[in-house]
Amino acid sequence: MTESIHATPPDMFTPIELVRPPRVLFGGGLVASVGAWARENGIARTLVVADAFNAARVGLLDLPGAVTVFDRVRPEPDTANLDDLLAVAEAAEPQFVVGFGGGSAMDLAKLAAVLPGSGQTLADVAGAERVRAKRAALAQVPTTAGTGSEAGTRALVTDPATASKIAVQSLRMLADLAVVDPDLTMTVPRAVTAATGVDALAHCVEAYTNRKAHPAIDLYALAGIRLIGRWLPRAVADGSDREARAGLALASLYGGFCLGPVNTAAGHAVAYPLGTRHHVPHGAANALVFPHVLAFNAPAVPEKTAGVLAALGLKPVREPAAVLQAAHGWCLALGCTMSLSDLGVPEDDLPRMAEEAHAIRRLLDNNPRPVGRDDILAMYRAAY
The missing domain is CATH 1.20.1090.10 (Dehydroquinate synthase-like - alpha domain)
Incomplete structure (x- = not known):
């Protein structure tokens, strides 16, 4: 192709919005800060969203009160996996949701913080800024170094019927707290x-x-x-x-x-x-x-x-x-x-x-x- 395909990206005068979790903690050994944050904010009921491996080390979070653990997050989660999580969330009525794992756990945690009790379904919120309200506080704790989902406002779920990803984007799915503890990735x-x-x-x-x-x-x-x-x-x-x-x-x-x-x-x-x-x-x-x-x-x-x-x-x-x-x-x-x-x-x-x-x-x-x-x-x- 010719030089005409060269891209012309925006310059510094192009408007841009930078969105970050209001509190980001980075450093080895900080995983228990999640529990400290929960105590500071009077949290009594927490739902942790994790895969089986990370569910076995939920104690590292040092969470207070009643803790419900959803331990069935699958890689590339689909709508059935989300439905299972939402059923657990509806029963637990958490004040606080913690995504504890890789991108799959953190993406599902975002949806668990906004959908239960909202009257909205995944289909209702698919796309950009269609989530009506945040229902629970949200913390994200990555245990892999890849997705960066702890810092973002998007969640992806696979629809088995179409073999495609459903993307949800909302500022209401931004974490209140992100704790990036590199020691969690050692395994x-x-x-x-x-x-x-x-x-x-x-x-x-x-x-x-x-x-x-x-x-x-x-x-x-x-x-x-x-x-x-x-x-x-x-x-x-x-x-x-x-x-x-x-x-x-x-x-x-x-x-x-x-x-x-x-x-x-x-x-x-x-x-x-x-x-x-x-x-x-x-x-x-x-x-x-x-x-x-x-x-x-x-x-x-x-x-x-x-x-x-x-x-x-x-x-x-x-x-x-x-x-x-x-x-x-x-x-x-x-x-x-x-x-x-x-x-x-x-x-x-x-x-x-x-x-x-x-x-x-x-x-x-x-x-x-x-x-x-x-x-x-x-x-x-x-x-x-």
Whole structure:
């Protein structure tokens, strides 16, 4: 393509709204601050939303009063998983909801804080700013370093009937408290560390190269990329490296800061069908897709693409084939699975996946370069 595809992002005069939880605590050993906050605010009934592993360590939160634990959060949660949670929430009538886990737990916790007793269903609130009221206080405590969901106002739930994600965005789902304790991530396995780390990287890169990119967010995006370039290889090599775990937790938080005002783009759109149709974990899907989308966008944002590679400690190339080779090699060195066939995705489903990804306009419209269905299919085939 010609130079006409170059993106023209907003400048510092473009209005932007920066949204953060009113209280963010970051540091090792801070997990019990959740209980302290609950006591300060007179909380007597709490619902903790977690997967089975984190449900077994809810005591670390040091919560007062009656504590109900929903321990059945599944990866890539669907509407049935949400319905199970909402039934528990209706019975518990919590004053306080705590998301304790990865992005799946934190996304479901957002919905559990606003839907029970509201008279609204998931269908009623799907889209932007359709939630009528916040029903319970909300804390988010990430136990992985990837999604940055603790800082955001979006929740994603898969609809099995359509094999697509339902997105809810509302300022009423913003956490009252976010506690980022990197020590909670020390038990994350190597493969999950790598995949979730590249998910955090994708948040930062897709925001930095976005049509809506903004200097107020570029600061966090570039810092996040540099942190991941420095610390992710170390955390993958040695999961007990506390300094590396802290660096990744901070990068993930920065990625979450990027999502609210700017959001992701083609990378996440292309990755979503891997999860909704074939149950590939979100981080693994983003790791596989990342090099292909970065290379595809390189002609539109050559300087920023080179900047991304430099921030990762790689040669700052701009030519798409060289960009693909560099980014693919970096992900492969982390141990990420980099072929769709190895993830069990059937080749004959690639056209359908491309159709579904191409329909995710809320993300594709952010991309610095127009993305057609055939472009997405070509990425899938190159990744197969």
